Amino acid sequence: MSTPISPSNAVTSPAARAPWWRDAVVYQVYVRSFADADGDGVGDLAGIIDHLDHLEALGVDAVWLTPCYPSPQLDHGYDVADYFDIEPAYGDLGTFDRLVAEARSRSIRVLMDVVPNHCSSQHGWFQAALAAAPGSPERARFYFRDGRGPRGDLPPNNWRSVFGGSTWTRITEPDGTPGQWYLHTFSPWQPDFDWSNPDVAAMFDSMLTFWFDRGVEGFRVDAVAVVGKAPGLPDAPPVAENTAENDAWSHNPYTVFWPDAHAHWRSWRRLVERYEDEHPGRELVTVSEAYTPDRPDLLLQYVNPDEFHQSFCFDLMLAPWRVDTLRATIEPVYDALTAAGAPLTWTINNHDTQRSVTRYGRADATELSSWTKNNLVYTGTEVDAVLGTLRARAAITLAAALPGSLYLYQGEELGLPEVLDLPDSVRQDPIFFRTDGREIGRDGCRVPLPWSADPLTSFGFSATRASGPGAPWLPQPSDWGTYSADAQQDDPASVLHLYRRLLSARRAVLDPDAGLDWWDALHPDVLALRRGGVAVVLNVGEHRVALHDALPGYDGAAVLVASVVGHDDPAHLPGNTCCWIQLR
Numbered sequence: 001m002s003t004p005i006s007p008s009n010a011v012t013s014p015a016a017r018a019p020w021w022r023d024a025v026v027y028q029v030y031v032r033s034f035a036d037a038d039g040d041g042v043g044d045l046a047g048i049i050d051h052l053d054h055l056e057a058l059g060v061d062a063v064w065l066t067p068c069y070p071s072p073q074l075d076h077g078y079d080v081a082d083y084f085d086i087e088p089a090y091g092d093l094g095t096f097d098r099l100v101a102e103a104r105s106r107s108i109r110v111l112m113d114v115v116p117n118h119c120s121s122q123h124g125w126f127q128a129a130l131a132a133a134p135g136s137p138e139r140a141r142f143y144f145r146d147g148r149g150p151r152g153d154l155p156p157n158n159w160r161s162v163f164g165g166s167t168w169t170r171i172t173e174p175d176g177t178p179g180q181w182y183l184h185t186f187s188p189w190q191p192d193f194d195w196s197n198p199d200v201a202a203m204f205d206s207m208l209t210f211w212f213d214r215g216v217e218g219f220r221v222d223a224v225a226v227v228g229k230a231p232g233l234p235d236a237p238p239v240a241e242n243t244a245e246n247d248a249w250s251h252n253p254y255t256v257f258w259p260d261a262h263a264h265w266r267s268w269r270r271l272v273e274r275y276e277d278e279h280p281g282r283e284l285v286t287v288s289e290a291y292t293p294d295r296p297d298l299l300l301q302y303v304n305p306d307e308f309h310q311s312f313c314f315d316l317m318l319a320p321w322r323v324d325t326l327r328a329t330i331e332p333v334y335d336a337l338t339a340a341g342a343p344l345t346w347t348i349n350n351h352d353t354q355r356s357v358t359r360y361g362r363a364d365a366t367e368l369s370s371w372t373k374n375n376l377v378y379t380g381t382e383v384d385a386v387l388g389t390l391r392a393r394a395a396i397t398l399a400a401a402l403p404g405s406l407y408l409y410q411g412e413e414l415g416l417p418e419v420l421d422l423p424d425s426v427r428q429d430p431i432f433f434r435t436d437g438r439e440i441g442r443d444g445c446r447v448p449l450p451w452s453a454d455p456l457t458s459f460g461f462s463a464t465r466a467s468g469p470g471a472p473w474l475p476q477p478s479d480w481g482t483y484s485a486d487a488q489q490d491d492p493a494s495v496l497h498l499y500r501r502l503l504s505a506r507r508a509v510l511d512p513d514a515g516l517d518w519w520d521a522l523h524p525d526v527l528a529l530r531r532g533g534v535a536v537v538l539n540v541g542e543h544r545v546a547l548h549d550a551l552p553g554y555d556g557a558a559v560l561v562a563s564v565v566g567h568d569d570p571a572h573l574p575g576n577t578c579c580w581i582q583l584r
């Protein structure tokens with residue numbers, strides 16, 4: 001029988017607890033796609049307020065809102081036109097304040113997303129730079145340079161952008177002549193700030209304080225790895241011939257992980273700590289987004305005690321479904337960060353990555369070659385949704401048991417798959433356009449959420465009809481209702497109930513201070529670890545595996561949570577299943 005989680009086997013919090021975020025569960029709201037209260041087909045802040053009960057029942061400690069500042073939405077908010085206001089399509093500052101208060105009344109903290117590397121080309125500073133002369137203070141907040149070649153019509157260097165093409169775009173000067181070029185690590189609509197200009201740091205200092213004053217408890221910090229740039233912006237060395245188109249940028253040593261940026265993050269940490277000193281009771285968090293594949297040493301640099309509080313451990317999210325790769329993405333990160341006393345921050349889904357149900361259901365999910373294809377380039381449609389769901393359930397059961405904090409991405413608690421067959425005509429991701437469709441981009445994980453089975457209200461997403469004016473900004477598949485929160489509400493076998501069980505068991509039975517020990521050689525298909533008195537066993541193979549002889553403390557052991565419903569036999573582990581087992 002499963003052991004019920006009761007106060008007698010619950011972990012009691014030590015008197016001096018680590019900060020709340022150290023083992024928090026944070027839920028990422030992709031604002032455009034979460035819930036649309038005003039019926040224009042685009043999610044909004046009022047829609048989030050309407051569904052806070054869902055988040056409370058799920059058991060999350062905080063929400064992270066993707067950028068909800070005024071923006072032309074050419075990268076759906078990651079092109080910020082004004083860091084001190086709310087995007088009108090999403091609401092206004094009053095609605096934002098109401099969201100913070102309503103969330104707080106449910107013990108849910110609100111985190112925002114700050115985009116320091118670039119703004120929108122519609123931002124007032126960039127517009128002023130376009131109107132000003134070369135060499136002016138307005139241009140000095142960005143990277144404006146003369147072009148190469150006799151007529152200046154070649155880009156200033158050979159850097160490749162993340163979204164495809166060159167990182168440089170040429171402008172027309174106010175007098176109508178072909179002019180300077182400006183640098184954009186992502187798209188031309190996202191000009192990079194020059195952080196060596198003190199105006200930039202000062203603007204972001206005011207911005208952080210502005211939102212802290214409104215009750216925001218922290219920030220996810222976008223694209224930190226490209227904020228620094230080598231002086232002189234030298235040409236990047238050539239990349240290997242077989243480098244994927246979408247990967248060339250990441251080999252540019254003159255911006256990726258350029259060390260100068262760390263001074264800015266240290267300054268942010270000082271600002272945060274000053275704010276906390278001046279506002280007793282506030283405990284703020286910053287979490288950095290830096291992909292550091294296979295490089296825990298680099299990851300560690302972002303979570304030095306005087307830099308970010310957290311940094312995503314993304315390796316796990318990108319690993320193929322195999323014992324060796326899953327372990328190789330947890331163990332070195334755990335070892336390196338724990339030895340340094342740094343926090344761990346796990347996630348298996350976000351708005352830039354193919355959803356886990358689809359990733360793990362793909363024909364190549366267990367192949368090493370899928371390691372580089374997890375993200376955007378996979379255009380195959382051969383996906384076993386049943387298998388993918390089974391594995392995604394097991395993956396979150398593993399991730400929820402790891403020491404540290406856990407970030408969820410909206411819709412994963414409903415078991416949503418990636419929508420792979422969006423017609424080209426509806427795609428909106430700049431990656432799709434900048435690569436002329438060679439990469440399908442990230443729209444498939446951003447399709448508006450289903451809340452009910454009612455197709456007439458876009459499955460509960462929107463206050464209006466599913467077609468015509470007010471239709472969701474990306475079309476939902478016809479079977480979306482079967483994944484809806486309503487459809488899963490009363491079904492104990494649902495993905496939603498698994499997430500609720502995991503988050504509640506995490507609080508009740510896992511000691512946040514318990515480390516992670518591995519059991520080796522249990523079975524080639526089994527990844528096994530222990531957190532205090534709880535064993536976590538994952539079988540990535542297809543066949544049932546016997547466990548009882550292999551694990552010490554097994555006599556009288558009981559299943560606490562299983563990724564498959566009804567599994568309560570601690571002596572055996574079905575295929576593609578993960579369990580938490582209370583040891584004696």
Ligand code: BGC
Nearest residue numbers: 075078115186222223289352
């Ligand atoms: C965000 C993306 C965004 C990019 C540019 C990323 O890392 O997560 O969604 O397109 O930064 O801001």
